[in-house]
Amino acid sequence: MINWEEDFYDVMQVCKNGHQITDSYNEYPKYRKDFCSECGEETIFKCPNCNSDIKGRHHVSGVISMYNTPVPKHCENCGNKYPWAKKEELISNSMKEEINSAEVLVENICNKFHLVVKQIRCRYNERNSIEINDEYDVQDLFHALLKLHFDDIREEEWTPSYAGSGSRVDFLLKKEKIIIEIKKTRMNLKDKHLGEQLIIDTERYKSHPDCKTLICFVYDPEGFINKARSIENDLSGKKEDLLVKTIIVPKGY
Numbered sequence: 001m002i003n004w005e006e007d008f009y010d011v012m013q014v015c016k017n018g019h020q021i022t023d024s025y026n027e028y029p030k031y032r033k034d035f036c037s038e039c040g041e042e043t044i045f046k047c048p049n050c051n052s053d054i055k056g057r058h059h060v061s062g063v064i065s066m067y068n069t070p071v072p073k074h075c076e077n078c079g080n081k082y083p084w085a086k087k088e089e090l091i092s093n094s095m096k097e098e099i100n101s102a103e104v105l106v107e108n109i110c111n112k113f114h115l116v117v118k119q120i121r122c123r124y125n126e127r128n129s130i131e132i133n134d135e136y137d138v139q140d141l142f143h144a145l146l147k148l149h150f151d152d153i154r155e156e157e158w159t160p161s162y163a164g165s166g167s168r169v170d171f172l173l174k175k176e177k178i179i180i181e182i183k184k185t186r187m188n189l190k191d192k193h194l195g196e197q198l199i200i201d202t203e204r205y206k207s208h209p210d211c212k213t214l215i216c217f218v219y220d221p222e223g224f225i226n227k228a229r230s231i232e233n234d235l236s237g238k239k240e241d242l243l244v245k246t247i248i249v250p251k252g253y
């Protein structure tokens with residue numbers, strides 16, 4: 001029996017996906033449901049592990065609270081995670097793994113890019129091949145290589161704010177939330193200039209809703225860059241919520 005004169009905790013009913021059905025299971029039996037109206041999942045009001053009640057609304061005598069009790073993640077009695085918290089953890093782990101492995105795949109394309117370029121130059125009987133002369137050539141070949149691993153590759157066209165640059169295309173891997181920016185060094189795009197541009201571009205992507213990782217691929221076949229390692233280090237790392245990786249290839253001669 002409920003003693004309305006005392007403080008007590010009611011019981012919460014929650015679906016196994018974590019949707020709250022009611023936080024006043026005892027006070028308002030009419031709100032109970034066997035299945036969730038939002039997702040159809042079965043509901044529980046006891047810990048599946050130790051069978052103790054899921055803690056619901058805190059009733060304080062004389063106080064009417066409008067505050068809705070949050071759904072707990074753990075059982076206070078046995079410490080076990082409730083089913084919805086277990087699911088959440090599984091999902092976030094598998095998402096993390098997916099994003100990590102996508103980064104590894106893109107980095108692999110970057111790191112092998114120069115080898116691919118050298119290889120496609122060697123055609124049987126000197127037949128025609130794709131020539132990698134400027135940034136557009138690099139983009140096209142890179143795009144083709146991305147197709148090996150990714151289905152949803154979007155081209156993001158934009159015009160940078162720095163002087164003397166035409167519009168450019170970056171690639172967005174929508175599902176993986178990775179943006180790949182591609183640059184090719186040239187006479188007038190070397191260490192200092194390149195560094196400045198990459199900083200401006202990073203700023204641009206900090207607020208992009210689909211971008212969690214920015215990979216800046218710099219193709220430097222002629223070796224215009226002197227300090228590849230230090231530029232990579234300076235221009236890689238966490239910038240607020242954005243993870244930036246700068247990869248310069250090939251390095252050193």
Ligand SMILES: [Zn+2]
Nearest residue numbers: 015019036039
């Ligand atoms: Zn539900």
Ligand SMILES: [Zn+2]
Nearest residue numbers: 047050075078
């Ligand atoms: Zn428990």
